[in-house]
Amino acid sequence: MITLIKSATIIDASSPFHQQTKDILINDGSITKIDDNISKKDGYQVVELDNLHVSTGWFDSSVSFGEPGYEERETIKHGLEVAAKSGFTAVAVNPNTNPVIDNKSSVEFLINKANGFATNLYPIGTLTQQNKGIEMAELYDMQQSGAIAFGDYNKPIANDNLLKIALLYTQNFDGLALSFPKNNSIAGDGVANEGKNSTLLGLKGIPALAEEIQISRDLFLLEYTGGKLHIPTITTEKSVKLIKEAKKKGLDVTCSVAVHNLVLTDDELHGFDGNKKVNPPLRTSKDIKALLKGLKDGTIDIITSDHNPIDIEHKKVEFSTAKDGTIGLESAFGALNSVLDIETIVNCLSNNPKERFGIEKISIQENQKADLSIFSPDGDYTFSEENIISTSKNSIFLNKKLKGKVYGIYNNNQLILNS
Structure with missing residues (x-):
């Protein structure tokens, strides 16, 4: 044709x-x-x-589909169709399935399921066995089967030595380690950004410190070990400063930010809508200002939708018990286009993530x-359920x-x- x-x-x-x-x-x-x-x-x-x-194809570095195990949330087939209609020619799929993606056969399962679609699928394997944070998974075998990075999705690596060993080990095959920026000891059972709104609403808070202290630890380890580290979905002003300083030192670190953390603040929580419960949480306008500045000056490399379908049974419940996560593929461009220029959007949705995750960058040229x-x-338009193609409807951007x-x-x- x-x-x-x-x-x-x-x-x-x-x-x-x-x-x-x-x-x-x-x-x-x-x-x-x-x-x-x-x-x-x-x-x-x-x-x-x-x-x-037209731009070079967008690549989303953090997408969750349900299959295998949670097909009622989203299947690979339908998820890739959603991604295509949302403008994405490639997605990196998180390992938060059942069973989790922690061995070569599960990586190959995802790749085989995605064969023949317009949107390419690249698996992310877990960093630890069964996503439990205790022992390192089969990283080299997974990379040989097609995994492009390794991280326990939305779960921090609490064991300092485990991350240290992973950063050392992945250097043998140029692997990329991901470390989720959250210290659970400080975050506790918090459900929202710790601040004025959490106090007014009586919600247990997650301090910015929980993110920043984890990033500080990760950067200290990276400086000691060398290797390649990617920190997904940062949200605070201090986090941007920490990563900027690390890059000045020459550390091989990149980071991403989720679309919703660039557009929405914790003011959204006043309706106690479970769709607004995300991890990391929505922060403040001051944080958003720092994140946008970090994108424009190159401190933040990547924007992701952090697309995470959750079925209605786990979302239409009391806010504190709702599962974290929002779908984001369909709304990603429309939300970003309201706060950023086109060139920054394309750079952070296409060129930067492809370079970091080892995906071929193809220029718009003849031959x-x-x-x-x-x-x-x-x-301009109002995002509604009619705009949602995903099986799950848990969008933070509704209305x-x-x-x-x-x-x-x-x-x-x-x-x-x-x-």
């Missing part, structure tokens, strides 16, 4: 066509021509849409594979004003567009 994308504004700093509006001709999955005006021919699949923009996210930055529209993707010789 030959596909012709008409009048597309190209967002790709590595392309000679960056910020130019061009026609793009794709034949058998590869870009064969980029020009001002390419004529339509019979049999072409033509894409003509309002204020059409290159077509790996494209297709969208428009224009148009929020978002901006822009995702049209779909082109990847793996497949065009996927929203109807």
